[in-house]
Amino acid sequence: MDIQRSIAAPCRHGGGTTLECRPFGPPCPPVPESPELPLIADIAVDCPGRDHYSWLVPEDLPVAPGDCVTVPFGRQTLRGFALSVERRAAPTTFTLKPVLGRQEGVRLPPHLLRLIAWGARYYRCSLGEFLAGAVPKPVREGAKPDIRIRYARIDGFAGKLTARQRQVYEAMSPVPTLRTELHEATGASESVFDKLVDLGAAQRIETEDIQEIRLGAKVERHPLTNEQTVAVEAVAKALDAGRHETFLLYGVTGSGKTLVYLELAERVIAAGKQVLLLLPEIGLTPQLAARVRTRLPRTEVMHSGFTDGERAAAWARIAAGLVDLVVGTRSALFAPLPAPGLLIVDEEHDPSYKQESTPRYHARDLAVVYAGHLGVPVILGSATPSLETVHNARPQDGKPARYTVLSLKNRPAGGKLPTPVLVDMRDECKAQKRAAVLSTVLVDHLVKAKAAGSQAIILLNRRGWAPILSCGECGQAVMCTSCDIALTWHKAEGILKCHYCGARRPRPQDCPVCTADALGTTGIGTEQLAAAIPEAVPGMTVLRVDADTVAGRQGHARLFQQFAEGAADCLVGTQMVAKGLNFPKVTVVGVLCADKGLAVPDFRAGERTWQLIAQVAGRAGRADRPGTVVVQAYDIDAPAIRCALENRPKTFVDAELKQRQEYGYPPYTGLIRILWTGESQANVQLVAQDHAQRLEAARHGAVVLGPTPASLAFGKDLHRWHALIKCASRGAAQALLDRLAAEGGLPEKKGVTVTIDVDPQVTG
Ligand code: ADP
Ligand code: ZN
Numbered sequence: 024m025d026i027q028r029s030i031a032a033p034c035r036h037g038g039g040t041t042l043e044c045r046p047f048g049p050p051c052p053p054v055p056e057s058p059e060l061p062l063i064a065d066i067a068v069d070c071p072g073r074d075h076y077s078w079l080v081p082e083d084l085p086v087a088p089g090d091c092v093t094v095p096f097g098r099q100t101l102r103g104f105a106l107s108v109e110r111r112a113a114p115t116t117f118t119l120k121p122v123l124g125r126q127e128g129v130r131l132p133p134h135l136l137r138l139i140a141w142g143a144r145y146y147r148c149s150l151g152e153f154l155a156g157a158v159p160k161p162v163r164e165g166a167k168p169d170i171r172i173r174y175a176r177i178d179g180f181a182g183k184l185t186a187r188q189r190q191v192y193e194a195m196s197p198v199p200t201l202r203t204e205l206h207e208a209t210g211a212s213e214s215v216f217d218k219l220v221d222l223g224a225a226q227r228i229e230t231e232d233i234q235e236i237r238l239g240a241k242v243e244r245h246p247l248t249n250e251q252t253v254a255v256e257a258v259a260k261a262l263d264a265g266r267h268e269t270f271l272l273y274g275v276t277g278s279g280k281t282l283v284y285l286e287l288a289e290r291v292i293a294a295g296k297q298v299l300l301l302l303p304e305i306g307l308t309p310q311l312a313a314r315v316r317t318r319l320p321r322t323e324v325m326h327s328g329f330t331d332g333e334r335a336a337a338w339a340r341i342a343a344g345l346v347d348l349v350v351g352t353r354s355a356l357f358a359p360l361p362a363p364g365l366l367i368v369d370e371e372h373d374p375s376y377k378q379e380s381t382p383r384y385h386a387r388d389l390a391v392v393y394a395g396h397l398g399v400p401v402i403l404g405s406a407t408p409s410l411e412t413v414h415n416a417r418p419q420d421g422k423p424a425r426y427t428v429l430s431l432k433n434r435p436a437g438g439k440l441p442t443p444v445l446v447d448m449r450d451e452c453k454a455q456k457r458a459a460v461l462s463t464v465l466v467d468h469l470v471k472a473k474a475a476g477s478q479a480i481i482l483l484n485r486r487g488w489a490p491i492l493s494c495g496e497c498g499q500a501v502m503c504t505s506c507d508i509a510l511t512w513h514k515a516e517g518i519l520k521c522h523y524c525g526a527r528r529p530r531p532q533d534c535p536v537c538t539a540d541a542l543g544t545t546g547i548g549t550e551q552l553a554a555a556i557p558e559a560v561p562g563m564t565v566l567r568v569d570a571d572t573v574a575g576r577q578g579h580a581r582l583f584q585q586f587a588e589g590a591a592d593c594l595v596g597t598q599m600v601a602k603g604l605n606f607p608k609v610t611v612v613g614v615l616c617a618d619k620g621l622a623v624p625d626f627r628a629g630e631r632t633w634q635l636i637a638q639v640a641g642r643a644g645r646a647d648r649p650g651t652v653v654v655q656a657y658d659i660d661a662p663a664i665r666c667a668l669e670n671r672p673k674t675f676v677d678a679e680l681k682q683r684q685e686y687g688y689p690p691y692t693g694l695i696r697i698l699w700t701g702e703s704q705a706n707v708q709l710v711a712q713d714h715a716q717r718l719e720a721a722r723h724g725a726v727v728l729g730p731t732p733a734s735l736a737f738g739k740d741l742h743r744w745h746a747l748i749k750c751a752s753r754g755a756a757q758a759l760l761d762r763l764a765a766e767g768g769l770p771e772k773k774g775v776t777v778t779i780d781v782d783p784q785v786t787g
């Protein structure tokens with residue numbers, strides 16, 4: 024990874040550069056203390072623009088680097104973080120104002136400040152904006168930490184329970200679990216948990232010191248397989264040597280990557296350091312956290328579903344060194360661990376590691392940088408690694424590979440990879456003499472699964488009833504007026520929705536264009552699929568998981584839990600169903616419209632399709648039951664589909680990398696995307712074109728594509744233009760942005776917002 028960059032701003036202390044200076048790295052030569060000089064703090068406040076401004080530190084309000092403070096800023100009061108505090112001469116041209124207050128108990132460790140400073144420069148936002156994105160709001164605003172309530176089930180309870188109570192009891196863990204997590208996993212409220220306590224089936228724990236709690240859980244401690252041992256020892260060697268090294272743990276689904284993480288985590292913790300484990304999906308954290316806690320009780324989850332008080336409590340405990348391992352989604356990277364000794368990014372290929380709002384960081388890439396700063400190993404785990412990571416794990420131009428590959432090729436718990444079946448839907452439609460949804464082969468397998476008491480998962484990456492509502496007379500589809508995109512029909516809700524901007528419209532009776540009474544739907548979404556399955560397979564019960572059935576972001580853990588408990592025969596859903604879950608009873612996996620994702624204008628379309636199919640196929644046949652994966656497509660020769668299905672990752676990766684190189688896309692180049700948004704189409708276009716000319720002038724060999732109108736609109740009536748800049752490398756992209764900044768940046772214009780997206784994941 025070419026994230027090396029030069030941060031050339033000279034240090035005020037005369038030595039090194041800004042980031043080498045206190046508090047970010049090795050200290051500068053000490054500045055002589057002069058007690059007659061005022062104490063001045065450089066503070067990053069939450070606003071765009073400069074990285075920091077200066078304030079006076081009152082003698083009775085001690086402030087240290089990393090502290091969260093409030094300061095007067097123009098007519099407002101803003102929050103910010105102190106970067107440095109020292110005695111120096113006050114400016115002569117204006118009067119410094121004093122710091123107003125300090126948040127008790129919130130101090131960022133220096134290594135975290137350094138990471139955030141690095142991120143702010145690389146991703147081109149102000150330090151204050153990055154800090155605001157990295158430190159949870161309840162922490163910054165001083166929410167009072169809640170005493171957290173946990174419940175644990177008492178194993179061997181033989182008393183009477185109602186069906187619902189029994190269900191909740193079964194779903195509870197013997198390891199004390201936070202009320203919020205438990206509520207999410209079971210859907211039950213606190214009164215149900217308390218009832219179980221009254222009945223003697225569970226215990227309620229109100230102490231924060233969870234190590235005191237007797238753990239009744241079975242600990243997952245298998246002897247390691249040879250492959251696992253090799254992987255553990257390789258990382259342990261770097262740990263023992265106190266060396267930074269990046270590992271790609273390349274393991275098929277079900278190959279026991281988690282066990283490797285746990286073994287290593289134990290060693291790190293025994294050495295007095297902490298571990299950070301990142302996951303792509305919030306829905307997976309409770310499941311994994313429960314598993315991790317059986318071995319490592321001092322595990323903390325960073326979870327946006329928590330209450331403010333719970334989040335503040337989690338943060339405070341981590342900062343106080345009471346936590347050994349943090350599990351969470353991308354923002355958990357900024358957990359204030361005192362001494363992180365190992366970083367792990369599971370499912371490292373997942374696009375959700377990139378934040379699509381300021382700060383637009385990529386948590387995997389930042390984790391690699393962070394581990395470099397800390398001098399510790401980092402593990403990137405995946406069955407379908409991103410092409411960037413694969414590239415970094417191969418030798419380049421005679422130079423050794425940057426990353427070390429550790430392979431897990433077998434499934435220790437048994438279970439073969441599923442038998443692949445590819446269905447050409449052109450033939451299928453001819454044979455069925457209609458626009459077929461489910462192929463005969465898939466229906467046959469579903470019928471057999473139902474008869475055998477097994478379960479199935481069907482992936483269709485499109486929600487709603489039908490993606491198009493169009494007129495049989497004039498052929499026009501009903502469109503979103505702000506996005507110029509066909510509206511999706513949601514039958515149960517009786518409403519048309521725009522899947523880009525979220526606009527909702529009632530269904531018109533007649534065609535809005537020609538007024539004919541001839542509107543009808545085309546295509547199929549998950550809602551219709553869920554209705555079609557019981558018709559094709561009598562008696563088959565269906566559970567649907569997509570953005571419409573998942574209330575907020577917390578519901579899918581519960582739906583997955585219900586499916587795992589056998590609440591339905593078949594799980595239908597969007598790409599949510601493909602992500603790292605272990606359902607031992609699933610023997611059939613279906614993928615509908617597998618080639619749909621290939622049609623989007625994104626150079627990663629092939630990679631994403633390959634990952635999605637390979638991941639969902641890995642859900643079949645994990646335990647002792649053999650599995651089948653049925654993939655339906657029109658373009659059955661697409662390499663992304665064939666290679667995923669036939670488990671030939673190298674063929675796909677080699678061909679795809681060759682194409683990327685030929686067309687000049689990452690990992691062979693560095694990309695920057697610039698976005699212009701505003702309410703006036705004319706203004707947006709004008710600014711976009713002006714800026715693009717300046718970019719052309721500063722480009723030094725880079726290629727500027729665009730500006731053009733962006734295909735997705737965001738928010739109501741916003742016009743969006745974008746341009747893509749291809750540079751020779753990520754370093755060259757940074758150099759271009761530096762040159763641009765040195766020349767004064769892109770001139771601002773009222774009403775038009777300019778966004779710089781470094782290493783964009785969305786390019787359409
Ligand atoms: P992954 O994270 O790679 O998808 P998991 O860590 O979830 O895989 O492991 C899959 C299954 O294999 C789990 O049920 C786990 O308990 C089991 N497993 C892992 N390692 C071993 C081992 N060495 N011996 C026996 N079973 C194992
Ligand atoms: Zn819209």
